[in-house]
Amino acid sequence: xxxxxxxxxxxxxxxxxxxxxxxxxxxxxxxxxxxxxxxxxxxxxxxxxxxxxxxxxxxxxxxxxxxxxxxxxxxxxxxxxxxxxxxxxxxxxxxxxxxxxxxxxxxxxxxxxxxxxxxxxxxxxxxxxxxxxxxxxxxxxxxxxxxxxxxxxxxxxxxxxxxxxxxxxxxxxxxxxxxxxxxxxxxxxxxxxxxxxxxxxxxxxxxxxxxxxxxxxxxxxxxxxxxxxxxxxxxxxxxxxxxxxxxxxxxxxxxxxxxxxxxxxxxxxxxxxxxxxxxxxxxxxxxxx
Amino acid sequence: xxxxxxxxxxxxxxxxxxxxxxxxxxxxxxxxxxxxxxxxxxxxxxxxxxxxxxxxxxxxxxxxxxxxxxxxxxxxxxxxxxxxxxxxxxxxxxxxxxxxxxxxxxxxxxxxxxxxxxxxxxxxxxxxxxxxxxxxxxxxxxxxxxxxxxxxxxxxxxxxxxxxx
Numbered sequence: 001x002x003x004x005x006x007x008x009x010x011x012x013x014x015x016x017x018x019x020x021x022x023x024x025x026x027x028x029x030x031x032x033x034x035x036x037x038x039x040x041x042x043x044x045x046x047x048x049x050x051x052x053x054x055x056x057x058x059x060x061x062x063x064x065x066x067x068x069x070x071x072x073x074x075x076x077x078x079x080x081x082x083x084x085x086x087x088x089x090x091x092x093x094x095x096x097x098x099x100x101x102x103x104x105x106x107x108x109x110x111x112x113x114x115x116x117x118x119x120x121x122x123x124x125x126x127x128x129x130x131x132x133x134x135x136x137x138x139x140x141x142x143x144x145x146x147x148x149x150x151x152x153x154x155x156x157x158x159x160x161x162x163x164x165x166x167x168x169x170x171x172x173x174x175x176x177x178x179x180x181x182x183x184x185x186x187x188x189x190x191x192x193x194x195x196x197x198x199x200x201x202x203x204x205x206x207x208x209x210x211x212x213x214x215x216x217x218x219x220x221x222x223x224x225x226x227x228x229x230x231x232x233x234x235x236x237x238x239x240x241x242x243x244x245x246x247x248x249x250x251x252x253x254x255x256x257x258x259x260x261x262x263x264x265x266x267x268x269x270x271x272x273x274x275x276x277x278x279x280x281x282x283x284x285x286x287x288x289x
Numbered sequence: 290x291x292x293x294x295x296x297x298x299x300x301x302x303x304x305x306x307x308x309x310x311x312x313x314x315x316x317x318x319x320x321x322x323x324x325x326x327x328x329x330x331x332x333x334x335x336x337x338x339x340x341x342x343x344x345x346x347x348x349x350x351x352x353x354x355x356x357x358x359x360x361x362x363x364x365x366x367x368x369x370x371x372x373x374x375x376x377x378x379x380x381x382x383x384x385x386x387x388x389x390x391x392x393x394x395x396x397x398x399x400x401x402x403x404x405x406x407x408x409x410x411x412x413x414x415x416x417x418x419x420x421x422x423x424x425x426x427x428x429x430x431x432x433x434x435x436x437x438x439x440x441x442x443x444x445x446x447x448x449x450x451x452x453x454x
Contacts, residue, residue: 094446095446098446098450176428180424180425180428183411183420183421183424184417184420184421184424187302187303189411189412189413189414189415189420190412192411192412192414192420192424193408193411193412196408196411196424196427196428197408199424199428200404200427200428200431201431201450203428203431203432204431204432204434204435204449204450204451205450206432207432207435207436207449208435208439208446208449208450211435211436211439211449216341218341218344218345218348218436218439218440219344219345219348244432244435244436244439245348245429245432245433245436247429248351248352248355248429249355249356249359249425249426249428249429250424250425250426250427250428250429251425252425
């Protein structure tokens with residue numbers, strides 16, 4: 001070991017002086033930038049950008065829950081009307097037309113309850129349900145998907161009538177589940193009853209639709225719609241057949257929708273509908289555009 | 290400022306566990322479900338069934354027993370554990386018929402009556418747990434009505450949706 005290592009005095013050469021000088025200038029610039037804007041205990045900001053926007057406080061109360069229910073019902077009604085107008089549901093026109101009337105009435109009933117608890121009626125659809133689910137599915141059925149850098153284009157649906165009927169079933173299930181889920185969240189017993197009157201009706205509509213799609217399909221099974229490989233086209237993702245009585249108790253789980261034409265590997269669009277949660281609620285500060 | 294997410298004030302929220310009054314209502318619901326189970330037993334034994342019909346009748350019988358058991362679990366020692374004499378008396382005639390079509394029609398009426406009864410209970414229940422359980426039961430029973438109508442051969446929308454009652 002070098003015994004002189006700790007005893008040799010360090011000298012300040014020209015390079016060291018320049019380094020220290022540069023650091024001092026940088027520190028002074030930072031202090032100057034932060035000066036006058038920083039309270040004791042707060043982190044200083046660098047630069048002169050706008051401050052972070054103040055987001056509104058949100059409260060999940062009965063008014064928000066019931067407005068959300070109304071928005072879900074309206075979105076469902078609009079989606080059913082859209083599919084009827086496109087002629088995809090010609091085999092179910094009478095039933096789906098009646099379903100639309102039910103969902104419009106359900107939206108009105110939910111809005112009436114929201115007003116009762118001090119909220120404002122919400123006559124628009126649910127933005128989250130529309131943008132993340134319904135717009136995506138309807139676009140995929142009608143137009144497929146454009147090519148990207150990583151994936152080939154996807155053709156429009158190979159069977160729009162099948163996909164539309166399955167979407168009707170999924171939306172009826174969503175309506176039923178949403179009403180049932182809200183029972184455990186709203187305080188008023190009278191509102192619970194109204195929600196379940198609406199929900200049971202939607203549940204029966206879901207069961208009716210399931211039997212129309214899958215005659216004799218009372219109970220869950222492994223039955224699927226299969227499209228095998230043909231020529232250059234790969235086998236398509238199997239589509240499960242719905243059941244009229246999918247579970248012993250009223251369920252609150254995800255509702256799986258599979259539809260549209262498969263991609264270059266035969267994989268169809270798959271989405272899980274779920275009952276409303278925080279990012280799909282219609283809060284008091286939301287406005288109906 | 291960060292977004293603050295709050296739920297409604299705790300004082301406005303109903304309790305989770307059933308109140309004393311709730312327990313009496315849930316006891317009534319259990320009695321109704323036990324009566325339904327017994328009525329399905331009678332209907333299944335009363336006539337001959339196709340495989341499809343038998344499967345569905347047994348499934349619904351088992352469902353009503355499950356509902357009674359779930360209500361019993363919530364009621365604990367206060368569970369009555371006996372069938373409702375009123376529900377039995379109101380439906381035993383149709384459910385004991387030797388005609389399968391008549392039993393299916395009677396079962397449909399029984400399910401509709403149960404939905405109506407549970408909506409009545411729901412309108413008086415205060416606590417969340419009991420209300421949520423009753424809601425999940427009556428949702429399934431509503432769908433039973435559609436399945437029974439279809440099983441009986443109904444194809445018109447009013448019958449399938451229960452609008453004829």
